[in-house]
Amino acid sequence: MSEIAITDARGRLASIIDEARVEPVYLTRRNRPVAAVVDAAQLDQLLEDAEELADIRAVDSAWDETEELGETPVPWDDVKRDLGLAP
Structure with a gap:
């Protein structure tokens, strides 16, 4: 399971989408998952x-x-x- 802070995700959208093709990428705020990027x-x-x-x-x-x-x-x-x- 991959996690990344929303603030860090802003500049890495393309790589996050690539990662999400393999497994969900959880976006966190204050170290708590708040959303996920998954393959369509x-x-x-x-x-x-x-x-x-x-x-x-x-x-x-x-x-x-x-x-x-x-x-x-x-x-x-x-x-x-x-x-x-x-x-």
């Missing part, structure tokens, strides 16, 4: 993964709620038929 492709992947994880948690929560309420899930084939999407 890595950020895109992290955002996709976070969205996927949020979806998984939402499904888990829905299943838990269904179980707590003692409800029976509607089969997918019934849903499609009710919506006119299946014969």
Whole structure:
């Protein structure tokens, strides 16, 4: 993990970007991380993964709620038929 003070980073932007292609570079203020420079492709992947994880948690929560309420899930084939999407 690479860290650099914001005051030092001002003059090293190009080299910080080069470093960030390999691993995140943390920008610090008063020796505390306040921001990070990461490779754009890595950020895109992290955002996709976070969205996927949020979806998984939402499904888990829905299943838990269904179980707590003692409800029976509607089969997918019934849903499609009710919506006119299946014969």
